[in-house]
Amino acid sequence: MTDRPVLQMAAPRRGKPPQHFADLNHDERAALMREHGLPSFRAKQLANHYYAHLTVDPDDMTDLPADAKGPLTEAVFPPLMKKVTQLEADGGATLKTLWALHDNVKVESVLMKYPERATLCVTSQAGCGMACPFCATGQMGLTRNLSAAEIIEQVRLAARAARDGDLGGDPVRLSNVVFMGMGEPLANYKAVIATVRALVAPAPEGFGLSTRHVTVSTVGLVPAIDKLAKEGIPVTLALSLHAPDDELRNELVPINTRWSVDEALDAARRYFDATGRRVSIEYALIREMNDHAHRADLLGKKLRARGDGWVHVNPIPLNPTPGSKWTASDPAVEEEFVRTLRAHGIPTTIRDTRGSDIDGACGQLAIKEA
Incomplete structure:
Protein backbone atom coordinates (compact mmCIF):
# COMPACT_ATOMS: atom_id res chain seq x y z
CA MET A 1 0.00 0.00 0.00
CA THR A 2 1.37 3.40 -0.94
CA ASP A 3 1.43 6.19 1.60
CA ARG A 4 -1.30 8.76 1.11
CA PRO A 5 -0.01 12.32 0.80
CA VAL A 6 -0.45 14.59 3.79
CA LEU A 7 -2.39 17.70 2.85
CA GLN A 8 -0.84 21.04 3.62
CA MET A 9 -2.48 24.41 3.32
CA ALA A 10 -0.82 27.80 3.40
CA ALA A 11 0.76 28.65 6.73
CA PRO A 12 -0.53 31.86 8.30
CA ARG A 13 1.44 35.05 7.80
CA ARG A 14 1.88 37.28 10.83
CA GLY A 15 -1.58 38.44 11.89
CA LYS A 16 -3.25 36.31 9.24
CA PRO A 17 -5.18 33.15 10.17
CA PRO A 18 -4.35 29.80 8.56
CA GLN A 19 -6.23 29.07 5.38
CA HIS A 20 -9.30 26.97 6.11
CA PHE A 21 -11.71 24.91 4.05
CA ALA A 22 -14.35 27.63 4.52
CA ASP A 23 -12.06 30.19 2.85
CA LEU A 24 -12.18 28.28 -0.44
CA ASN A 25 -14.86 28.22 -3.12
CA HIS A 26 -16.17 25.06 -4.75
CA ASP A 27 -13.55 24.92 -7.51
CA GLU A 28 -10.68 25.71 -5.13
CA ARG A 29 -11.71 22.90 -2.83
CA ALA A 30 -11.87 20.41 -5.69
CA ALA A 31 -8.48 21.59 -6.98
CA LEU A 32 -6.96 21.14 -3.53
CA MET A 33 -8.18 17.55 -3.38
CA ARG A 34 -6.69 16.79 -6.82
CA GLU A 35 -3.44 18.56 -5.93
CA HIS A 36 -2.94 16.08 -3.12
CA GLY A 37 -3.91 12.98 -5.03
CA LEU A 38 -7.51 12.71 -3.84
CA PRO A 39 -10.62 12.60 -6.01
CA SER A 40 -12.45 15.93 -6.22
CA PHE A 41 -15.68 14.47 -4.80
CA ARG A 42 -13.98 14.35 -1.40
CA ALA A 43 -14.45 18.14 -1.29
CA LYS A 44 -18.22 17.71 -1.45
CA GLN A 45 -18.09 15.15 1.35
CA LEU A 46 -16.10 17.53 3.53
CA ALA A 47 -18.50 20.37 2.78
CA ASN A 48 -21.42 18.16 3.77
CA HIS A 49 -19.79 17.35 7.10
CA TYR A 50 -18.88 20.99 7.79
CA TYR A 51 -22.04 22.83 6.71
CA ALA A 52 -24.75 20.18 7.14
CA HIS A 53 -23.46 18.01 10.00
CA LEU A 54 -21.55 20.91 11.62
CA THR A 55 -18.53 18.77 12.42
CA VAL A 56 -14.78 18.79 11.81
CA ASP A 57 -14.19 15.61 13.84
CA PRO A 58 -12.75 12.85 11.64
CA ASP A 59 -14.47 10.24 13.82
CA ASP A 60 -17.81 11.57 12.54
CA MET A 61 -16.80 11.16 8.89
CA THR A 62 -17.52 7.51 8.26
CA ASP A 63 -17.72 7.99 4.50
CA LEU A 64 -14.03 8.93 4.24
CA PRO A 65 -11.20 6.39 3.99
CA ALA A 66 -10.05 5.54 7.49
CA ASP A 67 -6.35 6.12 6.78
CA ALA A 68 -6.95 9.46 5.04
CA LYS A 69 -9.52 11.30 7.11
CA GLY A 70 -7.23 12.18 10.02
CA PRO A 71 -4.55 13.91 7.92
CA LEU A 72 -7.24 15.35 5.65
CA THR A 73 -9.28 17.02 8.37
CA GLU A 74 -6.15 18.23 10.14
CA ALA A 75 -5.02 19.96 6.96
CA VAL A 76 -8.26 21.55 5.83
CA PHE A 77 -9.84 22.37 9.22
CA PRO A 78 -7.05 24.06 11.23
CA PRO A 79 -8.30 25.38 14.59
CA LEU A 80 -9.36 29.00 14.20
CA MET A 81 -10.73 29.89 17.63
CA LYS A 82 -11.04 28.59 21.14
CA LYS A 83 -13.54 29.51 23.81
CA VAL A 84 -12.17 31.77 26.55
CA THR A 85 -15.31 32.72 28.48
CA GLN A 86 -19.01 32.06 28.06
CA LEU A 87 -21.71 33.90 29.98
CA GLU A 88 -25.42 33.07 30.19
CA ALA A 89 -28.46 35.32 30.55
CA ASP A 90 -32.22 35.07 30.12
Whole structure:
Protein backbone atom coordinates (compact mmCIF):
# COMPACT_ATOMS: atom_id res chain seq x y z
CA MET A 1 0.00 0.00 0.00
CA THR A 2 1.37 3.40 -0.94
CA ASP A 3 1.43 6.19 1.60
CA ARG A 4 -1.30 8.76 1.11
CA PRO A 5 -0.01 12.32 0.80
CA VAL A 6 -0.45 14.59 3.79
CA LEU A 7 -2.39 17.70 2.85
CA GLN A 8 -0.84 21.04 3.62
CA MET A 9 -2.48 24.41 3.32
CA ALA A 10 -0.82 27.80 3.40
CA ALA A 11 0.76 28.65 6.73
CA PRO A 12 -0.53 31.86 8.30
CA ARG A 13 1.44 35.05 7.80
CA ARG A 14 1.88 37.28 10.83
CA GLY A 15 -1.58 38.44 11.89
CA LYS A 16 -3.25 36.31 9.24
CA PRO A 17 -5.18 33.15 10.17
CA PRO A 18 -4.35 29.80 8.56
CA GLN A 19 -6.23 29.07 5.38
CA HIS A 20 -9.30 26.97 6.11
CA PHE A 21 -11.71 24.91 4.05
CA ALA A 22 -14.35 27.63 4.52
CA ASP A 23 -12.06 30.19 2.85
CA LEU A 24 -12.18 28.28 -0.44
CA ASN A 25 -14.86 28.22 -3.12
CA HIS A 26 -16.17 25.06 -4.75
CA ASP A 27 -13.55 24.92 -7.51
CA GLU A 28 -10.68 25.71 -5.13
CA ARG A 29 -11.71 22.90 -2.83
CA ALA A 30 -11.87 20.41 -5.69
CA ALA A 31 -8.48 21.59 -6.98
CA LEU A 32 -6.96 21.14 -3.53
CA MET A 33 -8.18 17.55 -3.38
CA ARG A 34 -6.69 16.79 -6.82
CA GLU A 35 -3.44 18.56 -5.93
CA HIS A 36 -2.94 16.08 -3.12
CA GLY A 37 -3.91 12.98 -5.03
CA LEU A 38 -7.51 12.71 -3.84
CA PRO A 39 -10.62 12.60 -6.01
CA SER A 40 -12.45 15.93 -6.22
CA PHE A 41 -15.68 14.47 -4.80
CA ARG A 42 -13.98 14.35 -1.40
CA ALA A 43 -14.45 18.14 -1.29
CA LYS A 44 -18.22 17.71 -1.45
CA GLN A 45 -18.09 15.15 1.35
CA LEU A 46 -16.10 17.53 3.53
CA ALA A 47 -18.50 20.37 2.78
CA ASN A 48 -21.42 18.16 3.77
CA HIS A 49 -19.79 17.35 7.10
CA TYR A 50 -18.88 20.99 7.79
CA TYR A 51 -22.04 22.83 6.71
CA ALA A 52 -24.75 20.18 7.14
CA HIS A 53 -23.46 18.01 10.00
CA LEU A 54 -21.55 20.91 11.62
CA THR A 55 -18.53 18.77 12.42
CA VAL A 56 -14.78 18.79 11.81
CA ASP A 57 -14.19 15.61 13.84
CA PRO A 58 -12.75 12.85 11.64
CA ASP A 59 -14.47 10.24 13.82
CA ASP A 60 -17.81 11.57 12.54
CA MET A 61 -16.80 11.16 8.89
CA THR A 62 -17.52 7.51 8.26
CA ASP A 63 -17.72 7.99 4.50
CA LEU A 64 -14.03 8.93 4.24
CA PRO A 65 -11.20 6.39 3.99
CA ALA A 66 -10.05 5.54 7.49
CA ASP A 67 -6.35 6.12 6.78
CA ALA A 68 -6.95 9.46 5.04
CA LYS A 69 -9.52 11.30 7.11
CA GLY A 70 -7.23 12.18 10.02
CA PRO A 71 -4.55 13.91 7.92
CA LEU A 72 -7.24 15.35 5.65
CA THR A 73 -9.28 17.02 8.37
CA GLU A 74 -6.15 18.23 10.14
CA ALA A 75 -5.02 19.96 6.96
CA VAL A 76 -8.26 21.55 5.83
CA PHE A 77 -9.84 22.37 9.22
CA PRO A 78 -7.05 24.06 11.23
CA PRO A 79 -8.30 25.38 14.59
CA LEU A 80 -9.36 29.00 14.20
CA MET A 81 -10.73 29.89 17.63
CA LYS A 82 -11.04 28.59 21.14
CA LYS A 83 -13.54 29.51 23.81
CA VAL A 84 -12.17 31.77 26.55
CA THR A 85 -15.31 32.72 28.48
CA GLN A 86 -19.01 32.06 28.06
CA LEU A 87 -21.71 33.90 29.98
CA GLU A 88 -25.42 33.07 30.19
CA ALA A 89 -28.46 35.32 30.55
CA ASP A 90 -32.22 35.07 30.12
CA GLY A 91 -32.36 31.66 31.77
CA GLY A 92 -29.76 30.22 29.42
CA ALA A 93 -31.51 31.53 26.29
CA THR A 94 -28.68 33.99 25.63
CA LEU A 95 -25.04 32.92 25.42
CA LYS A 96 -22.26 35.43 25.00
CA THR A 97 -18.92 33.88 24.11
CA LEU A 98 -15.46 35.39 24.11
CA TRP A 99 -13.20 33.66 21.60
CA ALA A 100 -9.42 33.71 21.23
CA LEU A 101 -8.29 33.59 17.61
CA HIS A 102 -5.08 31.97 16.39
CA ASP A 103 -3.03 35.07 17.28
CA ASN A 104 -4.76 35.43 20.67
CA VAL A 105 -6.89 38.34 19.44
CA LYS A 106 -10.24 38.31 21.30
CA VAL A 107 -13.65 38.61 19.67
CA GLU A 108 -17.22 38.01 20.80
CA SER A 109 -20.42 36.48 19.47
CA VAL A 110 -23.89 36.31 20.99
CA LEU A 111 -26.33 33.45 20.46
CA MET A 112 -29.98 34.09 21.31
CA LYS A 113 -32.88 31.66 21.49
CA TYR A 114 -36.40 32.62 20.48
CA PRO A 115 -39.47 30.39 20.07
CA GLU A 116 -38.54 27.69 17.55
CA ARG A 117 -35.40 29.45 16.29
CA ALA A 118 -32.07 30.96 17.26
CA THR A 119 -30.25 34.09 16.12
CA LEU A 120 -26.50 34.66 16.10
CA CYS A 121 -24.94 38.10 16.37
CA VAL A 122 -21.64 37.58 14.57
CA THR A 123 -18.37 39.54 14.64
CA SER A 124 -16.56 40.54 11.45
CA GLN A 125 -13.61 42.53 12.81
CA ALA A 126 -11.44 42.47 15.90
CA GLY A 127 -12.17 45.92 17.22
CA CYS A 128 -13.51 48.63 14.92
CA GLY A 129 -12.10 51.64 13.13
CA MET A 130 -15.30 53.68 13.05
CA ALA A 131 -14.64 55.28 16.49
CA CYS A 132 -18.27 55.83 17.51
CA PRO A 133 -17.84 57.21 21.07
CA PHE A 134 -20.84 55.44 22.65
CA CYS A 135 -19.77 51.99 21.37
CA ALA A 136 -17.42 49.77 23.38
CA THR A 137 -15.94 48.22 20.24
CA GLY A 138 -15.53 51.61 18.61
CA GLN A 139 -13.33 52.71 21.47
CA MET A 140 -11.02 49.72 21.02
CA GLY A 141 -9.76 50.76 17.61
CA LEU A 142 -9.26 48.24 14.83
CA THR A 143 -6.89 45.32 15.41
CA ARG A 144 -7.58 43.41 12.19
CA ASN A 145 -10.21 42.02 9.87
CA LEU A 146 -11.45 38.49 10.42
CA SER A 147 -11.11 36.01 7.58
CA ALA A 148 -14.20 34.54 5.99
CA ALA A 149 -13.51 31.25 7.75
CA GLU A 150 -13.22 32.95 11.15
CA ILE A 151 -16.68 34.45 10.66
CA ILE A 152 -18.15 31.25 9.23
CA GLU A 153 -16.71 29.21 12.09
CA GLN A 154 -18.64 31.38 14.56
CA VAL A 155 -21.79 30.37 12.67
CA ARG A 156 -20.93 26.66 12.60
CA LEU A 157 -20.19 26.57 16.32
CA ALA A 158 -23.39 28.48 17.12
CA ALA A 159 -25.51 26.25 14.90
CA ARG A 160 -24.04 23.20 16.59
CA ALA A 161 -24.68 24.63 20.06
CA ALA A 162 -28.30 25.45 19.18
CA ARG A 163 -28.83 22.01 17.66
CA ASP A 164 -27.31 20.25 20.68
CA GLY A 165 -29.58 22.02 23.19
CA ASP A 166 -27.02 24.36 24.71
CA LEU A 167 -29.63 27.17 24.75
CA GLY A 168 -31.79 26.29 27.71
CA GLY A 169 -31.77 22.56 27.02
CA ASP A 170 -34.09 22.35 24.01
CA PRO A 171 -32.65 21.79 20.52
CA VAL A 172 -33.41 24.62 18.13
CA ARG A 173 -32.30 25.52 14.62
CA LEU A 174 -30.07 28.51 13.96
CA SER A 175 -32.15 30.38 11.42
CA ASN A 176 -30.96 33.99 11.63
CA VAL A 177 -27.53 35.61 11.45
CA VAL A 178 -26.99 39.32 12.02
CA PHE A 179 -23.69 41.08 11.37
CA MET A 180 -24.08 43.31 14.41
CA GLY A 181 -21.19 42.11 16.53
CA MET A 182 -17.77 43.72 16.75
CA GLY A 183 -16.63 45.74 13.76
CA GLU A 184 -18.01 47.46 10.67
CA PRO A 185 -19.00 44.62 8.32
CA LEU A 186 -18.75 46.58 5.09
CA ALA A 187 -15.19 47.64 5.97
CA ASN A 188 -14.32 43.92 5.69
CA TYR A 189 -16.34 43.51 2.52
CA LYS A 190 -14.59 40.56 0.86
CA ALA A 191 -14.78 38.29 3.90
CA VAL A 192 -18.31 39.36 4.79
CA ILE A 193 -19.72 38.74 1.31
CA ALA A 194 -17.97 35.35 1.20
CA THR A 195 -19.63 34.55 4.53
CA VAL A 196 -23.02 35.71 3.26
CA ARG A 197 -22.67 33.38 0.25
CA ALA A 198 -21.88 30.48 2.59
CA LEU A 199 -24.85 31.35 4.79
CA VAL A 200 -27.42 31.27 2.00
CA ALA A 201 -25.96 28.53 -0.22
CA PRO A 202 -27.91 25.27 0.05
CA ALA A 203 -26.24 22.29 1.70
CA PRO A 204 -23.73 20.88 1.17
CA GLU A 205 -22.12 24.10 -0.06
CA GLY A 206 -23.47 26.26 2.75
CA PHE A 207 -25.85 26.54 5.70
CA GLY A 208 -28.98 27.03 3.60
CA LEU A 209 -30.36 30.09 5.41
CA SER A 210 -32.94 32.35 3.82
CA THR A 211 -31.58 35.67 2.57
CA ARG A 212 -34.35 37.42 4.51
CA HIS A 213 -32.88 35.93 7.71
CA VAL A 214 -29.42 37.42 7.16
CA THR A 215 -28.82 41.04 8.18
CA VAL A 216 -25.73 43.08 7.33
CA SER A 217 -25.32 46.28 9.31
CA THR A 218 -23.29 49.36 8.44
CA VAL A 219 -22.71 52.84 9.79
CA GLY A 220 -23.12 54.13 6.25
CA LEU A 221 -20.24 53.22 3.93
CA VAL A 222 -22.07 54.42 0.83
CA PRO A 223 -19.93 52.84 -1.94
CA ALA A 224 -20.04 49.48 -0.15
CA ILE A 225 -23.84 49.70 0.24
CA ASP A 226 -24.15 50.26 -3.50
CA LYS A 227 -21.76 47.36 -4.14
CA LEU A 228 -23.80 45.07 -1.88
CA ALA A 229 -26.96 46.04 -3.76
CA LYS A 230 -25.43 44.64 -6.96
CA GLU A 231 -24.45 41.25 -5.52
CA GLY A 232 -27.80 39.66 -6.28
CA ILE A 233 -28.16 38.43 -2.69
CA PRO A 234 -31.09 40.32 -1.13
CA VAL A 235 -30.08 40.19 2.52
CA THR A 236 -31.52 42.74 4.91
CA LEU A 237 -29.52 45.96 5.19
CA ALA A 238 -29.41 47.67 8.59
CA LEU A 239 -28.20 51.26 8.60
CA SER A 240 -26.90 52.36 12.01
CA LEU A 241 -28.00 55.98 11.84
CA HIS A 242 -28.32 57.21 15.46
CA ALA A 243 -29.00 60.83 14.46
CA PRO A 244 -30.99 62.47 11.64
CA ASP A 245 -28.89 65.65 11.45
CA ASP A 246 -25.28 65.97 10.34
CA GLU A 247 -24.23 68.15 13.25
CA LEU A 248 -24.98 65.47 15.85
CA ARG A 249 -24.18 62.46 13.67
CA ASN A 250 -20.70 63.86 12.96
CA GLU A 251 -20.10 63.48 16.69
CA LEU A 252 -21.82 60.13 17.22
CA VAL A 253 -20.78 58.43 13.97
CA PRO A 254 -17.57 60.11 12.73
CA ILE A 255 -17.75 58.50 9.26
CA ASN A 256 -20.66 60.90 8.69
CA THR A 257 -18.10 63.59 7.89
CA ARG A 258 -17.38 61.58 4.73
CA TRP A 259 -20.89 60.41 3.84
CA SER A 260 -23.65 62.56 5.26
CA VAL A 261 -27.01 61.52 6.68
CA ASP A 262 -28.75 62.26 3.39
CA GLU A 263 -26.13 60.37 1.37
CA ALA A 264 -26.45 57.34 3.64
CA LEU A 265 -30.25 57.41 3.46
CA ASP A 266 -30.17 57.78 -0.32
CA ALA A 267 -27.88 54.73 -0.55
CA ALA A 268 -30.23 52.79 1.71
CA ARG A 269 -33.16 53.70 -0.54
CA ARG A 270 -31.18 52.57 -3.60
CA TYR A 271 -30.56 49.27 -1.83
CA PHE A 272 -34.29 48.79 -1.39
CA ASP A 273 -34.92 49.68 -5.03
CA ALA A 274 -32.32 47.13 -6.18
CA THR A 275 -33.29 44.26 -3.88
CA GLY A 276 -36.89 44.83 -2.79
CA ARG A 277 -35.73 44.16 0.77
CA ARG A 278 -36.98 46.65 3.34
CA VAL A 279 -34.13 48.48 5.09
CA SER A 280 -33.82 48.66 8.87
CA ILE A 281 -32.74 51.91 10.47
CA GLU A 282 -30.96 51.24 13.75
CA TYR A 283 -31.14 54.10 16.24
CA ALA A 284 -29.54 53.78 19.69
CA LEU A 285 -31.53 56.03 22.00
CA ILE A 286 -29.09 57.97 24.19
CA ARG A 287 -30.41 60.05 27.06
CA GLU A 288 -30.51 63.78 26.31
CA MET A 289 -28.27 63.28 23.29
CA ASN A 290 -30.29 62.04 20.32
CA ASP A 291 -33.68 61.18 21.83
CA HIS A 292 -35.36 64.57 21.43
CA ALA A 293 -38.84 64.80 19.89
CA HIS A 294 -37.60 67.24 17.23
CA ARG A 295 -35.04 64.67 16.09
CA ALA A 296 -37.71 61.99 15.84
CA ASP A 297 -39.74 64.44 13.78
CA LEU A 298 -36.80 65.20 11.48
CA LEU A 299 -36.04 61.50 11.05
CA GLY A 300 -39.67 60.77 10.20
CA LYS A 301 -39.72 63.55 7.61
CA LYS A 302 -36.48 62.41 5.96
CA LEU A 303 -37.60 58.80 5.72
CA ARG A 304 -41.07 59.66 4.45
CA ALA A 305 -39.62 62.03 1.85
CA ARG A 306 -37.88 59.03 0.25
CA GLY A 307 -41.14 57.13 -0.22
CA ASP A 308 -43.37 54.63 1.51
CA GLY A 309 -42.84 50.99 2.40
CA TRP A 310 -39.06 50.91 2.06
CA VAL A 311 -37.92 51.27 5.65
CA HIS A 312 -38.48 50.18 9.23
CA VAL A 313 -36.98 51.90 12.28
CA ASN A 314 -35.61 49.99 15.26
CA PRO A 315 -34.96 52.30 18.21
CA ILE A 316 -32.60 50.52 20.58
CA PRO A 317 -32.31 51.33 24.29
CA LEU A 318 -28.60 51.96 24.66
CA ASN A 319 -26.70 49.21 26.45
CA PRO A 320 -24.21 51.43 28.33
CA THR A 321 -20.61 50.49 28.89
CA PRO A 322 -19.02 50.78 32.36
CA GLY A 323 -17.78 54.26 33.15
CA SER A 324 -19.39 55.80 30.08
CA LYS A 325 -21.28 59.08 30.17
CA TRP A 326 -23.72 57.62 27.65
CA THR A 327 -26.84 55.96 29.03
CA ALA A 328 -30.27 54.82 27.88
CA SER A 329 -33.19 57.19 27.38
CA ASP A 330 -35.98 57.51 29.89
CA PRO A 331 -38.81 55.07 28.97
CA ALA A 332 -41.30 57.93 28.59
CA VAL A 333 -38.95 59.71 26.18
CA GLU A 334 -38.48 56.46 24.30
CA GLU A 335 -42.25 56.06 23.93
CA GLU A 336 -42.64 59.62 22.66
CA PHE A 337 -39.86 59.05 20.10
CA VAL A 338 -41.69 56.00 18.78
CA ARG A 339 -45.06 57.80 18.68
CA THR A 340 -43.56 60.65 16.68
CA LEU A 341 -42.10 58.31 14.06
CA ARG A 342 -45.34 56.36 13.77
CA ALA A 343 -47.24 59.64 13.31
CA HIS A 344 -45.20 60.08 10.12
CA GLY A 345 -46.32 56.63 8.97
CA ILE A 346 -42.93 55.03 9.65
CA PRO A 347 -43.14 51.43 10.96
CA THR A 348 -41.23 51.49 14.25
CA THR A 349 -40.45 48.74 16.75
CA ILE A 350 -38.32 48.96 19.87
CA ARG A 351 -35.65 46.33 19.36
CA ASP A 352 -35.38 43.55 21.90
CA THR A 353 -32.25 43.80 24.02
CA ARG A 354 -30.55 40.77 25.47
CA GLY A 355 -27.77 40.14 27.94
CA SER A 356 -27.56 43.49 29.70
CA ASP A 357 -26.46 41.62 32.82
CA ILE A 358 -23.59 39.88 31.01
CA ASP A 359 -21.84 42.87 29.45
CA GLY A 360 -24.25 42.72 26.55
CA ALA A 361 -22.80 45.55 24.47
CA CYS A 362 -20.33 44.24 21.90
CA GLY A 363 -16.73 44.56 22.96
CA GLN A 364 -17.20 44.64 26.73
CA LEU A 365 -15.83 41.16 27.36
CA ALA A 366 -12.89 41.76 25.03
CA ILE A 367 -12.10 45.05 26.80
CA LYS A 368 -12.20 43.34 30.20
CA GLU A 369 -9.93 40.57 28.96
CA ALA A 370 -7.48 43.12 27.61
